[in-house]
Amino acid sequence: MSYVPPAELARAMVDAGHSKVLTSTRDTLIRAFMGGALLTLAAAFAVTVTVQTGNALLGAALFPVGFCLLYLLGFDLLTGVFTLAPIAYLDRRPGVTIGAVLRNWGLVFVGNFAGAFTVAVIITFVLTYGYSIPPNDVAEKLMHIGEGRTLGYAEHGAAGMATLFLRGVLCNWMVSTGVVAAMMSKHVTGKVLGMWMPIMLFFYMGFEHSVVNMFLFPSGLLLGADFTIADYLVWNEIPTVLGNLVGGLVFVGLAIYTTHVRTRPKRAAVEIAPARETETV
Template identity: 75%
Template sequence: MSYLTPPEFATKMVDAGEAKIKMSTRDTLIRAFMAGAMLAMAAAFAVTITVQTGQPLAGAILFPVGFCMLYLLGFDLLTGVFTLAPLALIDRRPGVRFRSVLRNWGLVFVGNFAGAFMVAAMMAVIATTGFSTVPDDVGQQLGTIGESRTVGYAEHGGAGMLTLFIRGVLCNWMVSTGVVAAMMSTSVSGKVLGMWMPVMLFFYMGFEHSIVNMFLFPAGLLLGGDFSVGDYLLWNEIPTVVGNLVGGLTFVGLVLYATHVRSGGSSTKAPLQEDVRVPLTR
């Protein structure tokens, strides 16, 4: 069967976390770079669809194509390693240390940002015909997104920061569920279906994804968005990264590990035997 049981795919999660931690610096950066670039392309695709159709749902339905492609190609997102890498540490896999988890996170962050920024620069060139014209409709939309999701949060102070954090938590709850759902199946179609649903949900709901934002906000700055690099870092990227870490690790990684890898065991007691009376024979 193409479906794996929860204990089976939960063990695969720990194995995947160990493999990512022990991966060479070269491979980690290459895979993270390509993941950031492909997710950025998907975000640009979704924004373009939304602008052209006027239907945000259409963009959300088609956005997961980038996530599915990068996963099937074996590339790594920060949101995924936030969930998987710590499990290898918790499971006490040989050679896995806390500093090696931090190293993996740092390398993936750098690679994701570099890939997403490259696509942001390319899209800025396209939207302005090589910076020779004002931004087109898609470029103007990218600038507006950057403003509303940085300065827009800042206007509400602490309440805005809390909202941003919670949106980051909910985002990686869904995205990491997609990562795990792909492990439930051994068929490509099963993996794609499992990934598609939660990723579509997070995008349409407007939750905050740190790598998508590595594309949206630099693109917005390049296209004349009315916010600063400081606004982007303080009022989006940093709290989003923290929220993504909490959401993926708490509601996906630790929950599945606790109940399917380190299960508390069955609390069902064996049924009592019936009182069978054997008739006396004469």
């Protein structure tokens, strides 16, 4: 499948981060909108499969289809640029400044939210015939997810906040691993195989993805779930974004860049003198 070795992979990551930072405002917003929309359509699909079959593993196994499609189409997610843009800055690529990186993150956040919220409005409208009938089983599940993953964390106070943050870290550790794994192959089949497992893992384990949550929680609010916008921001979205940043940047971007781009010289080989034979008397 035309395997790309780690040193070449690391350079491809830096190139990708450089390209994303320099992309025009219009193109960044369009790509982020479509990335958020495709990922959250897949999330709606996975929730529907889980509810209708009673099999959460099946829903998680099918969820990566959205991620694979958006990646192959060249769309962007906040979790991905958290990992790739900073290493282009560390590599001192032309035009990549801290301000340019922050600009890219901000535009992708806005585009992802717009795409995810658009899907939230459409899906909740469809599930309730324009909010004219009570929520069905899928809609009820969306409401319970929103309540459990805001008020549920709040019930545990600081421990709940720490748990939320760490789930965000673990999530983007896996998601960004999927992004990087796609670069390990030059063929579509290899890219899809590389992406599938870490994306399935994060979804099944219930880790917190900032873009998926841009769909789940607005959907719950639109359906009348028992939590507020403030609950969503304080007890989910903001800590999740911070956790995603740490997970993707530290455990994927910096780890690979440090050891495969800024590689330290190998240790000198030390010759060991052969042991002298003991003379016998």
